[in-house]
Amino acid sequence: MRTLESPARSLVKSVTYRFLGSCATVVVVFIATHEWTISFGTGAMDFVLKIFLFFFHERLWNRINWGKKDIIPAVIWFTGLSGAGKTTIAQILLSRLRDAGLSTELLDGDVVRSIFKDSGFSRAERLRHLAGMGFVASELEKSGTFVIASFITPYEEARQLLRTSCKQFIEVYLSTPLAVCESRDPKGLYVKARAGEIQQFTGVSDVFEAPVNPEITIDTSSKSVDETVDLLVAELREKVPSLRQWL
Ligand code: ADP
Numbered sequence: 001m002r003t004l005e006s007p008a009r010s011l012v013k014s015v016t017y018r019f020l021g022s023c024a025t026v027v028v029v030f031i032a033t034h035e036w037t038i039s040f041g042t043g044a045m046d047f048v049l050k051i052f053l054f055f056f057h058e059r060l061w062n063r064i065n066w067g068k069k070d071i072i073p074a075v076i077w078f079t080g081l082s083g084a085g086k087t088t089i090a091q092i093l094l095s096r097l098r099d100a101g102l103s104t105e106l107l108d109g110d111v112v113r114s115i116f117k118d119s120g121f122s123r124a125e126r127l128r129h130l131a132g133m134g135f136v137a138s139e140l141e142k143s144g145t146f147v148i149a150s151f152i153t154p155y156e157e158a159r160q161l162l163r164t165s166c167k168q169f170i171e172v173y174l175s176t177p178l179a180v181c182e183s184r185d186p187k188g189l190y191v192k193a194r195a196g197e198i199q200q201f202t203g204v205s206d207v208f209e210a211p212v213n214p215e216i217t218i219d220t221s222s223k224s225v226d227e228t229v230d231l232l233v234a235e236l237r238e239k240v241p242s243l244r245q246w247l
Helices: 007-033 036-062 086-099 109-115 123-142 156-165 178-184 189-194 225-239
Strands: 075-079 104-108 146-150 169-174 216-218
Touching: 007 036, 075 086, 075 123, 075 156, 086 104, 086 109, 086 146, 086 225, 104 109, 104 123, 123 146, 123 156, 156 169, 169 225, 216 225
Parallel strands: 075 146, 075 169, 104 146, 169 216
Antiparallel strands: none
16 A cells, blocks of 8 residues: 655654654763753754754655665466355455555455346357456556456456456466365355256356466365465565565
8 A cells, every 4th residue: 555654754763763862862961961951952953943844854755766666566366266266265364465555456256246246158258248347456456556367257258358458467276076165155146057057057057167377276175264364375475576574
């Protein structure tokens, strides 16, 4: 997250910094002179004068961009079957990046579809839906925000389009096999799909094309959530240089 120091903050910092500095001055002058009056007099002058110096020095440096580095954001796009662990891991990653102070947004398939209720599940509708989400992700990325996206994203065509829409696109394939996802069935959707209550359900009655060139692939079936997050973080540190100092 980009922040600018307000003048009030600079002033309070100047006062607290100078208070500590002037205490040190009083002690040093006392050691040299053994005179409390001179020590406190010097400390008081030092306090007032250097508050102003510190304040103006701080405000001046706030205007100088030299030595400041833009944090290059990324779009971290989770793909995989329903129940593979996308939302679970994406939410933890969101907290980790936000706790580190990075501007980060999560686009979650379930949340988005709960808003855009009339988006269907045919190939054309899914492609349109994902293209729209890719546009949102790329706009956020342009504004300096890290984007975490969690969508089944079943087609290679869609993933390639997303890759070209974003500047730094990191495809994270949670390759948890169908049998494991189905045994987890966290939202009870597989049961409904098998019963024919849900049509065009990915993995059951609709295709999931395995990703061709994901940056990161993790099969969560024999891992705990913590182990998966640790593995993901290690991979992200390697593949996204701008994240190294934050994760
Ligand atoms: P998706 O978003 O891919 O549909 P969810 O995150 O909603 O999947 O559900 C995954 C389920 O699997 C959750 O109930 C989660 O607790 C469980 N789970 C078990 N092990 C893992 C793991 N290693 N990583 C992620 N989720 C896991």
